[in-house]
Amino acid sequence: MNKILAAFALAILAPAGEALTQDSLATSAALDYYSPVNVLKFGHFLWQQNDYQRAAVEYQRYLTDDFAPGRDRVLYQLGRCYLKLSQTEPAAKYFYQAARTAPVSVFRDSASVAYAGALLLSKRDAAFLQTADSLNASTPTLSPALQIQLLALRSVSHLQRAQWDPALKILANPLLPEAGETPVASLRQLAERGKTLPQKSRLLAGVMSTLVPGSGKIYARETADGLYSFIIITGASWLAYEGFRDHGISSYKGWLFGSAAAVFHLGNIYGSTIAVRLYNERQQEKLARAVAAQLVAWVNF
Amino acid sequence: MRFADRLYLAGSYDASLTEYWRFLFFHPEHPHAFYAYYKVGLAQAQLQEWDAAVLSLRRAVQQEAPNEFRHRLRYQLALTLMAKNDFDLARLELFKLIRTDSAGHAGEAATWLYGLLLLYQKNWPEAQAVFARLQQRAVSVELTDDLQQIMDLLQLLKTQPERKSPRLARRLSTFIPGSGQFYAGHFLKGLNALALNAGAGYLAWRALDEDRRRDFALIVLLLWSRYYQGNRLHAAEAAIRTNQRYQENLLTQIYARLQQAGRQVSNTSLRIEWSDLPTP
Amino acid sequence: MVAKRIYGKWSILLALMLRPPAVAEAQTLQNDLAFLLQKRPTSETFNIKNETPPTKTGRRQISEAKIALYGAIFVYQTVLSSQDMSTCNFTPSCSRFSRAALEHGGLIRGVLLTADRLQRCNGLPGKGLHYRFLPAVGKFADPLTRYIDSSAPVIDHE
Numbered sequence: 001m002n003k004i005l006a007a008f009a010l011a012i013l014a015p016a017g018e019a020l021t022q023d024s025l026a027t028s029a030a031l032d033y034y035s036p037v038n039v040l041k042f043g044h045f046l047w048q049q050n051d052y053q054r055a056a057v058e059y060q061r062y063l064t065d066d067f068a069p070g071r072d073r074v075l076y077q078l079g080r081c082y083l084k085l086s087q088t089e090p091a092a093k094y095f096y097q098a099a100r101t102a103p104v105s106v107f108r109d110s111a112s113v114a115y116a117g118a119l120l121l122s123k124r125d126a127a128f129l130q131t132a133d134s135l136n137a138s139t140p141t142l143s144p145a146l147q148i149q150l151l152a153l154r155s156v157s158h159l160q161r162a163q164w165d166p167a168l169k170i171l172a173n174p175l176l177p178e179a180g181e182t183p184v185a186s187l188r189q190l191a192e193r194g195k196t197l198p199q200k201s202r203l204l205a206g207v208m209s210t211l212v213p214g215s216g217k218i219y220a221r222e223t224a225d226g227l228y229s230f231i232i233i234t235g236a237s238w239l240a241y242e243g244f245r246d247h248g249i250s251s252y253k254g255w256l257f258g259s260a261a262a263v264f265h266l267g268n269i270y271g272s273t274i275a276v277r278l279y280n281e282r283q284q285e286k287l288a289r290a291v292a293a294q295l296v297a298w299v300n301f
Numbered sequence: 302m303r304f305a306d307r308l309y310l311a312g313s314y315d316a317s318l319t320e321y322w323r324f325l326f327f328h329p330e331h332p333h334a335f336y337a338y339y340k341v342g343l344a345q346a347q348l349q350e351w352d353a354a355v356l357s358l359r360r361a362v363q364q365e366a367p368n369e370f371r372h373r374l375r376y377q378l379a380l381t382l383m384a385k386n387d388f389d390l391a392r393l394e395l396f397k398l399i400r401t402d403s404a405g406h407a408g409e410a411a412t413w414l415y416g417l418l419l420l421y422q423k424n425w426p427e428a429q430a431v432f433a434r435l436q437q438r439a440v441s442v443e444l445t446d447d448l449q450q451i452m453d454l455l456q457l458l459k460t461q462p463e464r465k466s467p468r469l470a471r472r473l474s475t476f477i478p479g480s481g482q483f484y485a486g487h488f489l490k491g492l493n494a495l496a497l498n499a500g501a502g503y504l505a506w507r508a509l510d511e512d513r514r515r516d517f518a519l520i521v522l523l524l525w526s527r528y529y530q531g532n533r534l535h536a537a538e539a540a541i542r543t544n545q546r547y548q549e550n551l552l553t554q555i556y557a558r559l560q561q562a563g564r565q566v567s568n569t570s571l572r573i574e575w576s577d578l579p580t581p
Numbered sequence: 582m583v584a585k586r587i588y589g590k591w592s593i594l595l596a597l598m599l600r601p602p603a604v605a606e607a608q609t610l611q612n613d614l615a616f617l618l619q620k621r622p623t624s625e626t627f628n629i630k631n632e633t634p635p636t637k638t639g640r641r642q643i644s645e646a647k648i649a650l651y652g653a654i655f656v657y658q659t660v661l662s663s664q665d666m667s668t669c670n671f672t673p674s675c676s677r678f679s680r681a682a683l684e685h686g687g688l689i690r691g692v693l694l695t696a697d698r699l700q701r702c703n704g705l706p707g708k709g710l711h712y713r714f715l716p717a718v719g720k721f722a723d724p725l726t727r728y729i730d731s732s733a734p735v736i737d738h739e
Contacts, residue, residue, distance in 0.1 A: 031327060264696050
């Protein structure tokens with residue numbers, strides 16, 4: 001009796017219990033929404049609609065059944081969902097599980113390379129290198145496309161750490177296409193650009209501005225600001241000179257414009273060094289963003 | 302779908318969305334599909350996803366649905382468009398609803414919303430006309446009084462939209478710096494403008510008097526002209542601010558009356574519930 | 582004892598089963614009007630200079646020189662700048678930048694940064710190469726963080 005009552009209560013309280021209500025009897029009799037097949041179908045539909053968060057939930061629901069077929073593919077798909085959501089740590093976890101679960105096949109190799117890519121996106125360089133090395137060692141028969149991808153990821157790893165020569169060495173591998181407008185060529189260009197990145201000297205900018213007001217700014221490629229500073233400082237200095245010349249040391253005009261000229265001059269020297277710092281940082285950041293964009297392109301599974 | 306409804310009622314809007322989408326994926330041609338899209342729209346509105354909510358409610362309106370629900374669907378769409386501050390599209394939907402359901406509850410509610418929308422768009426004459434129509438249909442004395450007060454306030458806004466003219470303020474400040482600000486009621490700013498312009502003018506006059514022509518030119522060009530032009534601009538701004546405060550004050554009174562009037566209108570629910578739906 | 586335990590368990594179960602279902606609040610015109618009035622658009626406050634007010638920072642020990650400079654900035658903002666036209670090319674404005682520079686960078690650095698900012702605040706072309714333009718306010722963004730926090734990103738317009 002207790003068991004019957006317990007079953008009845010569970011039927012009312014659980015979501016499946018909703019199916020017992022009269023209104024939805026017709027639909028539930030025809031279709032089980034939560035069967036593994038239908039959950040997977042719905043998950044794929046959500047993926048196609050770019051609703052990655054919901055798709056991930058459905059894939060995880062599918063995986064709650066330990067005996068559901070094709071677990072490796074669903075784990076891989078789950079990794080892709082998290083990659084699209086820019087959550088690289090869970091993506092790496094699921095790619096790893098997909099690689100572990102899959103039998104020896106091209107698909108398993110793909111999942112392993114995807115795992116390596118996700119590690120790189122998570123900025124886990126050491127783990128990425130370890131994985132890439134073990135992939136090369138354990139699967140010497142990686143397909144050419146995957147080998148190229150792995151080499152490209154290795155080179156990006158070096159580029160991210162501003163190691164231009166090691167990156168160029170990897171990009172010189174005979175497996176990689178040599179000429180033409182290829183994604184690999186973009187990586188080579190980035191490495192070359194990194195080697196010859198223009199960097200200016202802050203000390204030189206400061207000295208230039210001390211000698212000629214505004215010249216430090218022109219050196220930092222802020223020409224208009226440099227010229228303007230030159231005019232302001234020399235103008236104020238001239239007015240100060242006029243004041244002292246006409247009224248002597250007690251001239252208020254001399255002291256006013258003289259102080260202004262001095263403060264502006266010191267400000268210009270300081271500003272020139274900052275302008276050079278900003279210029280250098282701008283160059284580095286542009287390159288870093290280009291490298292990051294390459295990484296995303298190469299990890300686009 | 303009942304499960305989805307329970308999730309919605311429990312406040313789990315995101316979870317309810319998943320279940321409504323699941324229903325729609327497996328039954329895209331179901332006779333209750335309009336209800337699913339409608340609830341999707343409501344859930345998305347709860348999550349402040351206004352663009353998505355509008356899209357879903359449009360799809361609900363486009364589905365096959367009994368007439369009695371079509372008006373309520375359109376009403377919800379109009380309400381969501383207003384919440385999104387998309388007044389032009391909301392106006393279109395309300396207009397359609399008022400025309401097609403002039404005697405029904407949804408049509409009446411739409412007329413009220415239309416009046417509110419016209420207030421938001423500062424279209425006083427049309428808003429007055431709408432509230433006059435509502436007053437003709439009013440059944441209680443209190444409601445008639447509230448609507449009359451709203452119309453009186455709108456009349457005030459219509460005939461006297463501005464207390465202070467920005468153009469006049471600017472002109473006054475052209476002749477006497479600071480006088481425009483005084484006219485607009487900003488006395489300290491007016492005094493400030495007067496003092497600054499007087500000071501710059503005095504310095505310029507002294508330079509000219511001492512035959513320092515270069516200094517005179519610099520003072521006029523770099524100092525006096527900036528403050529003089531600034532004084533004219535700020536005078537107009539002061540008048541605009543005064544007018545804005547005046548309008549806001551009147552509008553606050555109108556909104557309070559409107560809310561009071563709304564309490565006296567019929568309490569019929571405009572929501573579509575699962576229990577309202579016919580068996581497919 | 583056993584009977585009492587069973588009775589207690591089933592009474593909880595019964596309470597759960599017979600709990601009233603959640604009911605949505607009725608959607609009446611009154612509720613809809615209240616909802617819309619809550620969300621009503623606020624009128625734009627007219628502001629020639631398109632400035633947002635600065636956030637207040639906590640009190641700290643400050644030197645007399647800094648107090649004097651803060652005072653000068655305050656007088657400038659209240660008396661002079663309030664009457665001036667909107668000529669500053671940057672946001673935050675030069676006076677706000679100066680105040681922040683003095684507060685976060687110290688006296689000397691603050692004065693130098695102010696002097697540099699006043700020289701950069703000119704209407705000459707070429708600003709688009711180095712600063713991000715904000716169409717909403719019609720000015721170039723030049724926050725203090727670029728100058729005193731070297732970890733802040735330099736490029737904010739790509």
